[in-house]
Amino acid sequence: MTLRRILIANRGEIAVRIIRTCRLLGIETVLAASEADRDAMPARLADRTLCIGAARPSDSYLNVGAIVQAALAARADAIHPGYGFLSERPALAQACESHGVIFIGPTAEQIESVGDKLRARAEAQASEVPVVPGGAVGSTAEAMEVARRIGLPVLVKAVGGGGGRGIKRVERLEELPHAVHLAQAEAGAAFGDARVYIERFVTRGRHIEVQVLGDGQGGVIHLGERDCSVQRRYQKLIEETPAPRLSESFRSRLHEAAVRFAGGLAYRGAGTVEFLVDLERDAFHFLEMNARIQVEHPVTEAVTGVDLVAEQIAVAAGDGLRHAQSDIRRRGCAVECRVNAEDPLRDFQPSPGRVRAVSWPAGEGVRVDTHIETGARIPPFYDSLMAKIVVHGEDRDAALERMWRAVAATRVEGVTTNLSLHSTVLANREFQEGGVDTGFLGRLLEHAPVFVEARLG
Amino acid sequence: MTLTAKEVAEITRLLEESSFDEMDLELDGLRLTLRRHGAGGISESPRSGEGAPADATAVRPAISVAPEGGAQDITAPLLGTFYRAPRPGAPPFIEVGSPVEEDSIIGIIEVMKLMNTVRAGTRGRVVEIRAQDGKLVEYGEILVRVSKATQA
Numbered sequence: 079m080t081l082r083r084i085l086i087a088n089r090g091e092i093a094v095r096i097i098r099t100c101r102l103l104g105i106e107t108v109l110a111a112s113e114a115d116r117d118a119m120p121a122r123l124a125d126r127t128l129c130i131g132a133a134r135p136s137d138s139y140l141n142v143g144a145i146v147q148a149a150l151a152a153r154a155d156a157i158h159p160g161y162g163f164l165s166e167r168p169a170l171a172q173a174c175e176s177h178g179v180i181f182i183g184p185t186a187e188q189i190e191s192v193g194d195k196l197r198a199r200a201e202a203q204a205s206e207v208p209v210v211p212g213g214a215v216g217s218t219a220e221a222m223e224v225a226r227r228i229g230l231p232v233l234v235k236a237v238g239g240g241g242g243r244g245i246k247r248v249e250r251l252e253e254l255p256h257a258v259h260l261a262q263a264e265a266g267a268a269f270g271d272a273r274v275y276i277e278r279f280v281t282r283g284r285h286i287e288v289q290v291l292g293d294g295q296g297g298v299i300h301l302g303e304r305d306c307s308v309q310r311r312y313q314k315l316i317e318e319t320p321a322p323r324l325s326e327s328f329r330s331r332l333h334e335a336a337v338r339f340a341g342g343l344a345y346r347g348a349g350t351v352e353f354l355v356d357l358e359r360d361a362f363h364f365l366e367m368n369a370r371i372q373v374e375h376p377v378t379e380a381v382t383g384v385d386l387v388a389e390q391i392a393v394a395a396g397d398g399l400r401h402a403q404s405d406i407r408r409r410g411c412a413v414e415c416r417v418n419a420e421d422p423l424r425d426f427q428p429s430p431g432r433v434r435a436v437s438w439p440a441g442e443g444v445r446v447d448t449h450i451e452t453g454a455r456i457p458p459f460y461d462s463l464m465a466k467i468v469v470h471g472e473d474r475d476a477a478l479e480r481m482w483r484a485v486a487a488t489r490v491e492g493v494t495t496n497l498s499l500h501s502t503v504l505a506n507r508e509f510q511e512g513g514v515d516t517g518f519l520g521r522l523l524e525h526a527p528v529f530v531e532a533r534l535g
Numbered sequence: 536m537t538l539t540a541k542e543v544a545e546i547t548r549l550l551e552e553s554s555f556d557e558m559d560l561e562l563d564g565l566r567l568t569l570r571r572h573g574a575g576g577i578s579e580s581p582r583s584g585e586g587a588p589a590d591a592t593a594v595r596p597a598i599s600v601a602p603e604g605g606a607q608d609i610t611a612p613l614l615g616t617f618y619r620a621p622r623p624g625a626p627p628f629i630e631v632g633s634p635v636e637e638d639s640i641i642g643i644i645e646v647m648k649l650m651n652t653v654r655a656g657t658r659g660r661v662v663e664i665r666a667q668d669g670k671l672v673e674y675g676e677i678l679v680r681v682s683k684a685t686q687a
Contacts, residue, residue: 113674113675128614128671128673129614129673129674129675129676130614130673130674131613131614131674132674138674143646143647143649144613144614144615144646144674146647147614147615147616147646147647148614151614151616151671173647177647423572478540479539479540479541481540482539482540482543483537486565501543504540505540505543505544505546505547506544506547507544507548510540510541510544527571527572528547528550528551528569528570528571528572529569529570529571529572530543530547530567530568530569531567531568531569531570532543532565532566532567532568533565533566533567534537534564534565534566535564
């Protein structure tokens with residue numbers, strides 16, 4: 079069927095991003111906004127805005143009832159969940175299924191099977207995708223046995239955790255029983271699921287993920303990988319594609335593994351399969367699958383020319399995959415910097431408030447996805463992402479130089495931003511050489527505290 | 536053409552190896568400030584709940600005093616379909632002129648087949664009913680206006 083009207087159950091830059099594609103496709107947009115976002119940029123751009131609740135996410139963007147009710151009242155054909163909030167909660171996908179509204183994303187069943195980390199591990203193994211050595215542990219005896227087999231250090235992880243939460247690192251075997259008990263108790267309290275598993279701790283690893291698109295019938299294509307190793311506390315800062323310093327055969331093996339994994343699930347829509355690349359063993363392991371559009375999707379769009387939101391909508395409308403694998407060509411290199419309202423010099427404290435003046439970079443090969451303009455308010459209730467600066471160049475050097483200038487040309491007044499951290503990383507030799515591991519940013523903040531501020535014009 | 540990121544990386548390295556803490560440079564429209572941030576690096580302490588609201592207190596009250604004439608607005612506590620009566624054909628909970636107490640029911644809001652009763656939350660007399668029966672109301676929308684003085 080043709081989708082005529084889509085309800086967007088999200089806010090910020092991703093709401094603006096989705097509206098942009100809907101406009102190009104001639105689809106009407108209804109924005110489900112919280113009270114704090116009534117006058118924000120997405121509300122101005124949408125054809126209609128419905129206020130679904132108070133500012134607190136639990137009252138609005140996490141309120142399944144209000145969102146489905148708004149979609150039904152506005153006669154929307156489909157709901158786009160964006161990322162975060164309800165995008166990976168089976169409850170919204172389920173409610174859509176039972177109320178005859180199309181959910182732009184995978185099935186509730188698929189969200190569940192990738193959300194449970196042990197189930198996802200089992201799915202990966204069934205698709206012959208390597209997982210980090212380890213496994214479920216029901217007892218301390220079992221934990222000791224697994225740890226002896228895979229070697230120390232290990233990570234004790236909560237099955238219901240994710241995004242870095244519920245993880246404990248154990249260096250010595252005698253510490254393991256205590257850590258397992260503690261992790262079980264904490265996981266039970268935090269996630270309502272006391273199950274834990276252990277994995278080998280990869281000392282030096284890179285975070286590389288593969289973008290996939292599935293038709294829901296078993297057909298899956300990939301759109302290349304993204305390197306997201308520049309992160310701290312599992313919060314990504316800079317992403318790029320292609321991943322630098324990888325052999326072509328290694329790269330292809332990653333792509334093939336991602337396609338096998340998503341194919342095994344008969345995955346529907348856009349998704350990302352995350353891998354941990356073990357630099358010491360020259361191997362890669364499945365980490366998890368993100369069943370949604372991702373923050374960093376624009377770098378993939380820049381090199382492939384594919385509008386991923388448009389493809390999500392096409393799959394949801396029943397048009398299947400409109401590109402064959404052989405149609406996907408990747409050209410040049412793209413980099414993304416996440417501009418956050420936070421202070422890198424004060425422990426990354428969020429800096430909400432009113433943006434007195436802002437000027438984003440523009441020009442050839444520069445794209446800015448944002449919801450922030452002069453006078454905008456950054457409410458304290460949500461994440462601090464203000465904009466994503468995305469650049470495209472013919473190779474990595476050209477893209478990085480373009481980003482260096484784009485960051486220097488950006489002006490934000492009224493709130494503190496992490497722009498100086500971006501110029502510091504961009505002017506760092508190790509980063510420039512490419513292929514840093516996930517510990518890079520933490521080490522930089524700890525040992526090389528020369529901060530670079532650059533202003534152009 | 537101004538300084539490239541690679542050239543700045545070289546300058547950064549020189550500063551790191553020097554005994555200086557700060558350096559300002561201006562060249563072809565690029566203003567550069569390099570600053571050393573203490574030998575101990577940047578302090579990092581665990582950040583409370585990623586993505587959790589930093590301040591979760593500001594909830595708009597259902598009742599607000601209108602600027603003119605001491606009237607009060609009763610606003611919708613949630614988005615849904617507003618009903619003036621307990622069931623189709625039954626008399627409405629309130630009419631213009633009805634007196635209301637704080638716990639008086641003024642209507643029902645249906646959210647996904649769930650009926651939520653809406654109470655006045657204030658005392659007074661109904662002067663206007665803005666919400667239409669069977670129509671969608673948004674969160675915060677004015678449903679009913681009540682005059683403050685019951686004895687007026």
